Amino acid sequence: MDPLIFNIQKFSTHDGDGVRTTIFFKGCPLRCKWCHNPESQSYQKEMVLYRHKCTACGTCVKKCPNHANAIVDGQLLFDRSKCTACGACIDWCITEAREIAGKEYTVAELVKEAKKDQIFYDQSGGGVTLSGGEVMAMQNMDFVEELCRKLHAEGISIYIDTSGFAPYENFERLLPYVDVFLYDIKRISREEHLKYIGVDNTMIKENLVKLSDAGAGIYIRIPVIGGVNSSPASILNAIRFLKENHINVRQINLLPYHDIGKNKYAGLDRGYEDSSMMVPSKEHMESLKELFEEHGFHNVHVGG
Ligand code: SF4
Ligand code: SF4
Structure with missing residues (x-):
């Protein structure tokens, strides 16, 4: 099955360098409790129903x-x-209370869409970011590889936003075309990762080491969630892992948790477990940035 796309975001400035077009793939093997795109998780099309807009016509x-x-x-x-x-x-719904998450595109259509803004990529050092969902865990990786090959042939920079939870062969296939992997680290502890994300993180950690050894461009992105992974001890675990494994990190992005996607859960008739998750303060985010800097990391940013 070809992947479904649930959003194409133009002029994005939070998914890598410069002005970018972010293509969001639908389908993810993870179930992060703080996911702000719950419509990205299922590999199938879904109805999103915004009940507050419905007039019961x-x-x-x-x-x-x-x-x-x-x-x-x-x-x-x-x-x-x-x-x-x-x-x-x-x-037929004039209040736009309904939408279908997930749409088929051909590779040619996605390349055409991306090329519309090529002048802005060239001026800003931007390009295309493939995000999700988990683009590295699509059932049809031929589609993803062809998309990357064609964008690369057009001279468009490619970044991939990934959780790392996918077979390494999938990464190997895309290595010749991808400039940077925006690689998420959520928890280093296997047990804590299982508790909050629902899967073992051994493969995630192994893939990061392999990508680094293969010379891939890597930006580490840490979603910082109060009550889950925002303690200095948890961040120090991540720092230790990166140093011990000599991960070739070009940039660190600490992404403060927000609950903007909360309403989307209701639109999918799903509950949102937010009781244990808190928005970290600005001061706390700055202190975590300093922690990285104290350990020799220089290109550290709060935000995307
Ligand atoms: S609710 Fe709408 S999208 Fe769902 S089956 Fe009926 S017509 Fe189709
Ligand atoms: S068409 Fe739209 S506004 Fe009318 S009942 Fe259906 S969802 Fe509600």
């Missing part, structure tokens, strides 16, 4: 061939189990 009830909608007591009831994400109701 009933149009979608008439348009749905699968009887997934009903108006009861003046309120819309939506049965997600009946929805095939066919999209037939979307254009």
Whole structure:
């Protein structure tokens, strides 16, 4: 199955250097509790329903061939189990309360889209960032490789935003084309990683060492979440890992947690577990930046 794309963000300045077009792939093997793009997790198309915009006009009830909608007591009831994400109701909803997350594109269409802003990439040192979801864990890596090969042939810089949770062969395939991997480190402790992210991080750590040894460009990105990994001890663990394994880090980005994506969970009829997660203060973020600098890292930034 070709990957689905759930967003193409133009003029992005938080996903690597310069002005970039960020292409978001749908599907991820991880389930980070703080994920601000929950619509990125499933590999399938999904209905996102913004109930606060719904006026219960009933149009979608008439348009749905699968009887997934009903108006009861003046309120819309939506049965997600009946929805095939066919999209037939979307254009009829005048309040734009509905959207389908996930769209098919060909490689040629994505390259064409990316090329529209090539002049801005050239002027700013930007390019294209492939993000997700987890682009390195797509079922069809031929698609991803072809996209990278064609963007590279056009002289467009490619960054890949990754959790590292994918077979190393997938990274090897893309190495000739990718300028920088924006590589997430969440927790170094295997047990804590299992607790908060739901998977063993052995492969993530091994892949980072292999990429570094292969001479890949690496920016380390640490999402800093109060109550999860924001303690100096947790950050020191990351510092120790990077130093002990001689990871060739070009840049460190400490990304403070925010809960902007919270409302999207409701749109997918999912709960958001935020009780244990806190937004770290500016002062705390600066102190973690200093911690990195004290240990010899110089290109350290708070934010993307
Ligand atoms: S068409 Fe839109 S506004 Fe009307 S009931 Fe359906 S979701 Fe609500
Ligand atoms: S996307 Fe299709 S199946 Fe789902 S509610 Fe709309 S019309 Fe029905």
